[in-house]
Amino acid sequence: MFTQEELENIIIDGSVEVYNDHKKLGRKGLEERGKNRFGETSLVGDYRAEDVWINNLEEHNVKAMIISEEHGRIELGNEFTSHVDGLDGSKNRYPIFMSGDKNARYATIFSIYDGNDPRYEDYRVSAIIEHPTGRILLASKNRGIFLIDPLTRERSLVNVPFTGEFVTEKIRGNTHAGTKFFNSTIRPYLEAFPALDLQSDKVALRANSIYYVDFALGKADWVLDSTFKNNLEKAVAYPFVKERGGVMVSLDGKDIGPQKYFEFHFDSEDYVPIIAAPSIESAKPILEKIRKYYSSNDLFS
DSSP: OOOHHHHHHHHHHHHHHHHHHHHHHGGGGGSEEEEOTTSOEEEHHHHHHHHHHHHHHHHTTOOEEEEETTTEEEESOSSEEEEEEEEETTTTHHHHHHTTOTTOOOEEEEEEEESSSOBGGGEEEEEEEETTTTEEEEEETTTEEEEEOTTTOOEEEEOOOOOOOOSGGGEEEOOOSSSHHIIIIIHHHHHHOTTSOTTSTTTOOSSHHHHHHHHHTTSOSEEEEEOOGGGHHHHHHHHHHHHHTOEEEOTTSSBSTTSBTTTSSSSOOSOOEEEEESOHHHHHHHHHHHHHHHHHTTOOO
16 A cells, blocks of 8 residues: 555656656657557557656556556556556657657646556546646645656645636637647637637647646636547546546536546547536536527437
8 A cells, every 4th residue: 555655755756767768768658559449540649758757666566457548448457547648649749749749738747646446536646647747747636736856756735726718719629720629629629618719729729638737836727628538538637637626517517526437438439528626616507508409409407
């Protein structure tokens, strides 16, 4: 059994190792390695980052079931569940960054939850390594959100209050048109709030975890999101939302914390709307508009 501080140190060790290894990898990380379990092209950088995290868990004797984008499911034990995505944004953001666009953002993400059948509220620690900026963000249960210096491993507490304003500058989400995700999930947001520029580049950052970096740092108070791909990103993002004091709600208007990870749209191909918000009360007007859209278009409830 690990203390909270021990788990924090384990996830910091893994984060720093992943960050340093990714820097050394350079352009070799762009080489294609085949298809992952979702049928997407997997890059060397994707696979390598997951390898480093998995090895880190083994070295620290963390008995976890690992759910990963590239490796699938790996059984190391039944004390914890760990989620990992080697490079979130590898398909569109990572290659652009390596081609010289220093504004492109992508990340490695992982988390540790209690048990092998956890609810979202059973999180212990979570990390997002934003490679282009060198930012390592840590969320630790009941202890807050921290920025980690990858050189010194020193941590600084992040504590940013919500403004609560539902304005373009405070919203993030994958609102670029042309995808199934957009048509089934984001279109309701756009139609419900036509006065907002939700297709602005400030809103649509393309890499899912980056929405939650901005949320954790107070640059965003809202994330317009959905379930997809085993909800790896949601499992990593939820701790950041809660440790900032926010909620992650589904169409029923309830925080998803009590929902079991492996049951809440885990294998569903539907993109079910999820909203990260300052509070349930503040999310209600948005959810009401979204539900009206779904009802009028005879979509799932």
